[in-house]
Amino acid sequence: MIWQEYSVGLLVVLACGIVAFVALLLEWDDLHRLLLIDLVEIPSLGVIALLGTDLAEALILPGLVVGIAELLALSQIYLHKEGIADRKVSGLNIEVISKADAPVIISVILIVYGIVLSGFTGGGIAGLGIVFFFMARGAKEHFSLLEMASGVSWALWIAAFFVFMVLPQYWFLALMGAAIGILLKVTVKMALVGMMWGRPDE
Amino acid sequence: MIIRRISDVLSNYENILPLFAGGCAIVFLIGVLLLPLPYYDDQLYPKTIDRNSSLDPYDRGGPPFTQVVIKSQYPENSPTAGYVTTYLTPFSWFLANTTHHLGTTIVAHPGGIIDEILYNTRGLDTVVEPTILFIAFAIASFLFRREP
Amino acid sequence: MSSLGGAPWYILEFGDELVYFTPYTTTLLILALVFTVLALVSRPERQVEALFGTDAIYAKDTTVDQMRFRRFMAIACGCASMGAVVTGDLFNFTLFVALVGITNVGIVAAVKNRHVQNAAFQYGLVALTATVPLFAGAGIVAATTGTLSIVALASGTVPQAPFFARALLCLGVVGEGMAPFYAAKAEMFRAPGAPYVIMCSLSSLLIFLRVAEVVMVI
Known part of the structure; x- marks a missing residue:
């Protein structure tokens, strides 16, 4: 049988996978294990990418998100299991940042640009703006409000899915619903990650 | 004995x-x-790259609000598949007509083949994926808000 | 189509992804449904610990907050198992299995006990690692057969999925459904709240049964 490009690529990715798994086998420190698993995720995305079609790109996104989501939950469990969750972490204690108007302006620019971009990337950029603002000001009081926004965006996305499936003639409405849903979702989730520093009630 | 040890x-x-x-x-x-594995050539959603298009490498195959043919698994289940692929927001339509460097930023805008697959033809995947994210965040924020 | 574990009674169509109800998948679905309803309506047990050699007996306190969170996770776990047993798309199946894995972590992680949280963390690491063989298996099936639909794979019009991809899928499900290994583990059951811990074991049993069907027909 001829060795096609696909098989050569698969050989490389599987070799990377074996190296990563052996590293995981030999590592005993919990934090290092968590970091190594992030590395192990890459070969699985590589195998999907070898498909080389538009479908592959669409499958990588869920694969990536699953890895990030579980990593986030596990790192919170790690903090609690090690008993270091109550360490005080303040924002950026730089006088220029916490007093001047510059962080507000930069955050607003990032958020507006993110909304213009929309979709996954836009959500990332807008979320970065919010994270930067919270880091500069150390504000934490709107945690539950952001959680609610996250739930709403999830519901919006599910609603868009059912419009696509049941009423396909309204595809434009569904597309906009899904696009706004993903923008909100990524923004809010990034903001929540940015807020999860130290204790909530300070 | 061996079972006990295991x-x-x-x-x-x-x-x-x-x-x-x-x-x-x-x-x-x-x-x-077990390599090599045979690659099946008749794939779904094949990728075509048109280097001369201003939307390269994500050319959508037509102006907005026209339907292109998509090679999906069950075309009869998604009668409007192809509309989302060609859609461009007014802003990105403007950019696509004025510059040749819109490139990959186009993925971020609503519309396009990736959105078509993610939201429409394989929409159920995208329902499960935010649910995983939702559950993971629920765990993280529950642990975060609890008294240590 | 008869190889799908019986002829499908009903096929629900979501674009490219079919959800099919054969006698086999429907049986699993009903089982998951019954246990989800049980988790929804039952009251959690209250553990009482007796100190050996003395008369001291103390009840472990379970806060309402924690109880509600674990019930939510148990119901989400039930729904995820229901999705995993009926879905007719291979990649969708792997996503549902990953969802079962993360909800299992959630059920255990909410308990405020050092041992339990250690176990939850280790289990979470395995569940996260298990997504690698799962997604790799689905990716290889798509590349070598050109489809992800289990119905199309079972019909025999496309090449058979390679042995390696099937082995990866099985390995991934073993990793996500790690809970059976904990059956011998006292730490896990030190956690109060009986109906929710059962959900961990049941969901992994269901995804094991489903993956057996999947690797036989593809």
């Missing part, structure tokens, strides 16, 4: 991850030995 090793949760990682490494090694 269950002794398994009962220590520190051992489970190395065991599983070792298993994965062995199966991957078997996979390397």
